[in-house]
Amino acid sequence: MSLTPQFGSIIPSQTQEILNSNYLKFNDGGAGNTDTFAQQYLPEIYEQEVERYGNRTLSGFLRMVGAEMPMTSDQVIWSEQNRLHISYKDCTLSGAGNNTITVAPAATITTIQNVISKNDTVVILDPVTGLEGKAIVTASTVGVQGATAGTITVSLFNGNNLNTAGSAFTSGSVKVFVYGSAYEKGVALDRNTVAAGNPTDGYVSVDPQFTQFSNTPIIIRSQYVVSGSDMAQIGWVEVAAEDGTSGYLWYLKAESETRLRFEDYLEMSMVESEKSALAGAAKLPGSEGLFAAIEDRGNVQVGFTAAAGIDDFDAILKNLDTQGAIEENMLFLQRQTALDFDDMLASISGGAAGGTAFGLFENSEEMALNLGFSGFRRGSYDFYKTDWKYLNDASTRGAIDGINSIEGVLIPAGTSTVYDQVLGTNIRRPFLHVRYRASQADDRRMKSWLTGSAGGAFTSTLDAMEVNFLSERCLVVQAANNFVLFKGI
Numbered sequence: 001m002s003l004t005p006q007f008g009s010i011i012p013s014q015t016q017e018i019l020n021s022n023y024l025k026f027n028d029g030g031a032g033n034t035d036t037f038a039q040q041y042l043p044e045i046y047e048q049e050v051e052r053y054g055n056r057t058l059s060g061f062l063r064m065v066g067a068e069m070p071m072t073s074d075q076v077i078w079s080e081q082n083r084l085h086i087s088y089k090d091c092t093l094s095g096a097g098n099n100t101i102t103v104a105p106a107a108t109i110t111t112i113q114n115v116i117s118k119n120d121t122v123v124i125l126d127p128v129t130g131l132e133g134k135a136i137v138t139a140s141t142v143g144v145q146g147a148t149a150g151t152i153t154v155s156l157f158n159g160n161n162l163n164t165a166g167s168a169f170t171s172g173s174v175k176v177f178v179y180g181s182a183y184e185k186g187v188a189l190d191r192n193t194v195a196a197g198n199p200t201d202g203y204v205s206v207d208p209q210f211t212q213f214s215n216t217p218i219i220i221r222s223q224y225v226v227s228g229s230d231m232a233q234i235g236w237v238e239v240a241a242e243d244g245t246s247g248y249l250w251y252l253k254a255e256s257e258t259r260l261r262f263e264d265y266l267e268m269s270m271v272e273s274e275k276s277a278l279a280g281a282a283k284l285p286g287s288e289g290l291f292a293a294i295e296d297r298g299n300v301q302v303g304f305t306a307a308a309g310i311d312d313f314d315a316i317l318k319n320l321d322t323q324g325a326i327e328e329n330m331l332f333l334q335r336q337t338a339l340d341f342d343d344m345l346a347s348i349s350g351g352a353a354g355g356t357a358f359g360l361f362e363n364s365e366e367m368a369l370n371l372g373f374s375g376f377r378r379g380s381y382d383f384y385k386t387d388w389k390y391l392n393d394a395s396t397r398g399a400i401d402g403i404n405s406i407e408g409v410l411i412p413a414g415t416s417t418v419y420d421q422v423l424g425t426n427i428r429r430p431f432l433h434v435r436y437r438a439s440q441a442d443d444r445r446m447k448s449w450l451t452g453s454a455g456g457a458f459t460s461t462l463d464a465m466e467v468n469f470l471s472e473r474c475l476v477v478q479a480a481n482n483f484v485l486f487k488g489i
Contacts, residue, residue: 012139036465043069059304062434065099067434068433070445072437076216078212079210079212080211080212081210082210086115086178088176088177089175091173092173095164099155099161101151103116108332114151114152116140116150118153120300121134121178121181121182124154125175126169126175128173129169133162133169136157136182137153139152145374216285217436217472218473220473222262222468222469223466224254226465227309228465230453269289270434273288275292288477290432290475294477294485298482298483299319299481303489309380316377318381320484323482326482327381328382329413330384331408331411332386332388333386333388333407334388334391334405336407337486338387391407392461402489403488404488406485406486408485410483410487411431412482412483415431433477434475446469447471449469451465451466455467
């Protein structure tokens with residue numbers, strides 16, 4: 001029998017009023033004797049709430065993985081370093097009978113320029129046939145960016161042509177990367193052929209390139225309102241707020257829960273937010289949250305399961321090898337995915353002579369037998385895993401199955417080097433961190449204030465206490481190519 005989690009349990013109302021479910025005003029309404037039960041007989045009432053959902057807060061994820069830093073602008077901009085070495089994909093052969101390769105297809109002429117120079121040595125790969133060849137560049141045409149594609153002419157070291165029968169690069173789309181150069185003794189540096197209209201002449205110097213990203217903060221607000229009369233209403237049950245205060249005034253509980261719910265919203269917004277395309281009166285910039293950033297610039301693993309053994313996970317590692325190869329990573333997982341990881345690792349720890357092999361666990365029997373281990377090593381990577389309550393809670397992501405479910409995230413630990421546009425220099429920042437608006441005049445990280453004429457506030461004639469909450473923030477996901485999002489099927 002399967003269990004179906006309940007998706008939410010809060011029942012809203014248009015007006016705030018005293019109900020049996022809040023101030024616990026007992027009555028026998030069915031008999032028409034309103035309010036008589038509690039007046040005539042001493043009720044046997046437990047004076048403490050039952051915490052049937054335990055600790056209901058969901059925040060804590062960003063506190064574990066990220067820092068919070070102030071910002072003063074409507075936009076945070078950062079630049080990430082591109083790859084160091086020269087390589088091109090989707091290159092095309094310029095026709096049969098020659099060894100000329102076009103390094104920038106027509107669709108990418110405006111963004112890709114040929115920087116391969118004469119006498120560079122290159123590897124040519126045909127991804128369809130698997131054919132590989134090494135060659136020296138005998139001529140290079142830079143081309144005119146935006147108008148004319150650059151080309152290189154090569155001589156294969158094996159003496160064949162690119163179209164030699166039986167070993168031809170036939171797919172029409174090859175990969176090329178530079179691995180060095182080769183010159184004769186006592187010669188000058190060769191110059192490239194320059195297309196008409198291109199001001200560049202000679203050896204191509206490669207300037208460092210950055211890819212720029214940005215995000216905008218969003219304003220998150222909440223409010224709790226209680227009338228002055230209801231503030232004086234005494235309830236039957238002692239309520240305890242998460243901050244340690246307690247009493248028989250229900251508004252203490254409601255105010256505390258509003259604050260806790262708002263603190264959860266601060267984290268949930270950073271995880272779930274998306275940039276907005278709304279127009280007109282509803283136009284808002286939105287913000288790029290964690291899930292959106294990974295889906296756009298990172299890696300998505302669909303349907304991870306222990307049934308595939310270690311193969312699925314090893315495929316992830318091989319992909320990380322092609323990216324930044326960050327050695328230490330954190331796994332924040334939904335319950336089933338966490339169990340799949342435990343089963344996967346447990347399945348490959350047995351079978352050695354004498355009983356059990358513990359190689360994956362650094363030969364630690366104690367660690368291997370504990371299927372709830374928090375850390376493990378695979379290849380050259382260290383992983384620290386934990387359950388992420390947000391993905392398990394039935395009122396949030398825990399009730400979502402199938403293709404829309406988020407089953408976990410892999411986040412690189414440590415910091416990355418980025419170029420700060422304001423400071424004008426390279427700085428180190430955590431891969432994942434929050435930026436909030438703040439200056440000497442106003443700190444908007446987490447604001448709370450009282451308005452009205454009750455509860456100590458004397459700001460208006462309103463016979464109520466208004467507890468206001470506000471924050472303005474956004475998430476920065478640096479080097480998203482090293483992140484992995486686990487999704488369901």
